[in-house]
Amino acid sequence: MKKILIFLIFGLLMASSIKAQQSEYMVFDFIKVENDQIFDYIEFKDLMEKVYRQALNDKKIKGWDFWSLQSGADQTAFQYIMITYYDDPVKMMNGMDESTLMDYTKIAYPHLSDAQVANMFANALAIKDTPMRLYMKEIVSTDDNFQMKPGVLASFDLMKAYEGKFDQYENAEMEVFRPIHQNRIEQGMMGHWSFLRTALPLGSEAKSTHLTMNMFKDYMQFFNAQAYEDLNQTAEQQKAVNEGLNSRDQKWVYLATLENVVR
Missing domain, CATH: 3.30.70.100 (Alpha-Beta Plaits)
Known part of the structure; x- marks a missing residue:
């Protein structure tokens, strides 16, 4: 039993190490x-x-x-x-x-x-x-097999978490918004989503604390995603969305087209 416990702990440590290496x-x-x-x-x-x-x-x-x-x-x-x-x-x-x-x-x-x-x-x-x-670390992303190739569209959304709401905002992106984006991907209305935290620059004068990358295969998918409205959200889910939105300021949104890619 002791040997099994040791192997389990070792396995968990290895999994944690692999996950860290994949950041x-x-x-x-x-x-x-x-x-x-x-x-x-x-x-x-x-x-x-x-x-x-x-x-x-x-x-x-x-x-x-x-x-x-x-x-x-x-x-x-x-x-x-x-x-x-x-x-x-x-x-x-x-x-x-x-x-x-x-x-x-x-x-x-x-x-x-x-x-x-x-x-x-x-x-x-x-x-x-x-x-x-900006120097950034990816915190979480959707599960998908999106192919990066010239012509792909992306919106880069620069966010600034309100003072005192840093953790609240990050939790909202991971626990509330990620499942919404994952659902859109599974419906073919989006390609990929990821949430990043700014490593540098830091401080109260920094223009942003986080960034989300929203990727689409073409303009048709992009505009369909903009028109999408989840009418099946419960009152509790809508409340969680609103609390997440109220924990950050959306500084800028940049729409861009991929011209060159190396993978």
Whole structure:
């Protein structure tokens, strides 16, 4: 009996360890490019897809997305969102610096000289700005087999939990809103949903504390989801939804289209 108990405890610890290892960490770069230089930057980011694939093959990252904004709070502030995925918070904080990217560029494009690679990055840095960067950890997501491919739509909803209601808001997303999104996915009205907590920046002046990612395979699915209303909710369920909504401020919603993806 004692041996069985030991094995059970060991199994639980292993399951907990595996679950921790599966946590996903993401860096969101909100990118601004001057209108007269957009075509130059589009050419550069298309080249970078192959570079990030080298980083994925080397297990430096878990994935990379490049999104074009369709709408948002202020599209003059930025037009693109770049997301880099990591399986470890230390890897996330170390990130993909310019030197590392240049090394992978030389592997992806062996015909380019060191001078050509350096010039390519210098030009890219000159035409873009990153007015906002968020470091985030995924807290929970839906169970689905959503396929990330160019043309997919997503809304990025930046939230700020009200002071004193941080835990209440997180519990609402996990226990109230996640089942709602899971139900929509099972009805074919949504592709994927995930809930993330901001790791940096922190503090009362931070613009957001959390973010939800809502993904759709196309505009038809997106608009069907907007029109959907669950008329079968009980009064108790509606109360839980309202309490969850009242525990946070929805700062901005950005609708974006996936242009490049590395998985």
